[in-house]
Amino acid sequence: xxHLVESGGGLVQPGGSLxxxxxxxxxxxxTYWMSWVRQAPGKGxxxxxxxxxxxxxxxxVDSVKGRFTISRDNAKNSLYLQMNGLRAEDxxxxxxxxxxxxxxxxxxxxxxxxxxxxxx
Amino acid sequence: xxxxxxxxxxxxxxxxxxxxxxxRASQSIxxxxxxxxxxxxxxxxxxxxxxxxxxxxxxxxxxxxxxGTDFTLTISSLQPExxxxxxxxxxxxxxxxxGPGTKVEMK
Numbered sequence: 001x002x003h004l005v006e007s008g009g010g011l012v013q014p015g016g017s018l019x020x021x022x023x024x025x026x027x028x029x030x031t032y033w034m035s036w037v038r039q040a041p042g043k044g045x046x047x048x049x050x051x052x053x054x055x056x057x058x059x060x061v062d063s064v065k066g067r068f069t070i071s072r073d074n075a076k077n078s079l080y081l082q083m084n085g086l087r088a089e090d091x092x093x094x095x096x097x098x099x100x101x102x103x104x105x106x107x108x109x110x111x112x113x114x115x116x117x118x119x120x
Numbered sequence: 121x122x123x124x125x126x127x128x129x130x131x132x133x134x135x136x137x138x139x140x141x142x143x144r145a146s147q148s149i150x151x152x153x154x155x156x157x158x159x160x161x162x163x164x165x166x167x168x169x170x171x172x173x174x175x176x177x178x179x180x181x182x183x184x185x186x187x188g189t190d191f192t193l194t195i196s197s198l199q200p201e202x203x204x205x206x207x208x209x210x211x212x213x214x215x216x217x218x219g220p221g222t223k224v225e226m227k
Contacts (some may be wrong), residue, residue, distance in 0.1 A: 035216075037164075045156075045164065045207055047216040059214045095163055104152050104170060105211040110163035 002026040002109045004096045009114030016086050022079040022096030030074035033099035036081050038092035086118045122146055122210050126219035132227040139195040141222045143208035148188045152212040155193045159204045
């Protein structure tokens with residue numbers, strides 16, 4: 001069974017940093033693109049970043065470019081999101097999502113999310 | 121960026137009803153359209169990918185159609201477990217974008 005478990009969220013002051021982790025199991029992690037998607041409280045879904053299998057292609061939503069860095073460790077079956085320069089508008093539940101092997105994106109498995117709150 | 125809209129934003133329905141939700145893209149996205157279901161306090165779940173392909177394990181009462189800019193998610197006979205919020209998402213190009221959601225509530 002596919003499992004994705006996020007961790008690393010918390011309360012941080014504006015301008016601060018957090019590193020989110022996503023531990024995965026139940027599938028061959030290195031064969032999948034992986035993504036982060038966030039959801040502000042009571043709001044809709046917002047794609048944040050995607051990384052290809054070996055990390056050779058990476059994409060970000062414009063609002064996090066230059067502040068967030070997505071990475072992965074295929075030996076540890078883990079996905080990461082380094083978040084710097086955090087802003088109040090980054091407050092959200094951050095989901096790790098399994099993406100495609102090839103072809104169009106489809107987020108077919110999700111973790112339960114880790115909550116990031118940016119506030120002074 | 122490709123903007124996604126959904127209508128209605130919410131609807132009230134009864135068990136057994138046929139429910140239709142519409143999603144529109146700001147430009148043609150061919151069939152690069154996914155549908156997700158999200159229940160309160162839970163992670164989203166993929167229902168339909170590439171506009172009309174049913175994700176493994178999803179009941180056949182869910183179906184998707186459309187291409188280009190206009191898409192539809194249909195629930196043929198609403199069940200109690202289907203009360204949730206439904207999101208569409210385009211997968212043509214970055215930035216990947218979601219619709220604002222349609223909340224299906226009990227009448």
